[in-house]
Amino acid sequence: MMIQRPRGRRPVACIEVVELLTAHLDGQDVGIADHLAACEGCALALAQFREVVRVTATLVSGGPD
Amino acid sequence: MPDLRDDRVLVDALRRRDDAAFAWLSDTYDATMRRLAPDDDVDATWRTAIERVDGLDLRTTVRTWLFRLLVAQVGAPVGDDGAPAFDRKRFRASPGALKGTWRRNAGPGPIRPDRSIAAATLAALPDRQRWVLTLRDVDGWTAAEVGDVLDLAEAEQAAVLNRARARLRQAMEDAAT
Numbered sequence: 001m002m003i004q005r006p007r008g009r010r011p012v013a014c015i016e017v018v019e020l021l022t023a024h025l026d027g028q029d030v031g032i033a034d035h036l037a038a039c040e041g042c043a044l045a046l047a048q049f050r051e052v053v054r055v056t057a058t059l060v061s062g063g064p065d
Numbered sequence: 066m067p068d069l070r071d072d073r074v075l076v077d078a079l080r081r082r083d084d085a086a087f088a089w090l091s092d093t094y095d096a097t098m099r100r101l102a103p104d105d106d107v108d109a110t111w112r113t114a115i116e117r118v119d120g121l122d123l124r125t126t127v128r129t130w131l132f133r134l135l136v137a138q139v140g141a142p143v144g145d146d147g148a149p150a151f152d153r154k155r156f157r158a159s160p161g162a163l164k165g166t167w168r169r170n171a172g173p174g175p176i177r178p179d180r181s182i183a184a185a186t187l188a189a190l191p192d193r194q195r196w197v198l199t200l201r202d203v204d205g206w207t208a209a210e211v212g213d214v215l216d217l218a219e220a221e222q223a224a225v226l227n228r229a230r231a232r233l234r235q236a237m238e239d240a241a242t
Binding site for chain 2: 016018019021026041044045049055056057058059
């Protein structure tokens, strides 16, 4: 899915969006919010990244792997 | 019992050579350090920390000071494969408006969010990805702290962490199919 970026930014494609998911989660303004709201595949990738973060947080250092 | 989670209290106690403070520091950070570096280097880092604690200033946090000592001991982790988050074959290569969009039926598949998969994949990550993922996602450090320890700018750190998370996501997808 190709979404027009706001404020004159060039359109961003899925192949670029998936490289910016962590920056987006970190709160950086990387201009992919509109794309994520409209693209099912990229929204699913973002949700899966959140799940990866949740699972990884259970690997507390010193705890069992 | 003083609250050693407060860096000012902790530093005061360390400078007094308070055994309880050193024990707390070790209990809190030793396991993470040994995930990231060989035991000999971790042991050497602890010796350096004990020697240099009088020079510790509070412009940084105690844990970033400690892990900077570890980086100085082992060298900055540089291994990073630079792999894309998803296989490029999953995106259309044709020119025009659809270039770079998901191919039909090539979007993210179901994943099995299993901690044993996460642990095994984390252990096999390139060094720099392993350091960043461990500190950020396992131990919950802030991006600023990790940037301080590894001298990584915010955007570069996010890219490294994105590659690491993508590797774990892919392993969980592979396990689900």
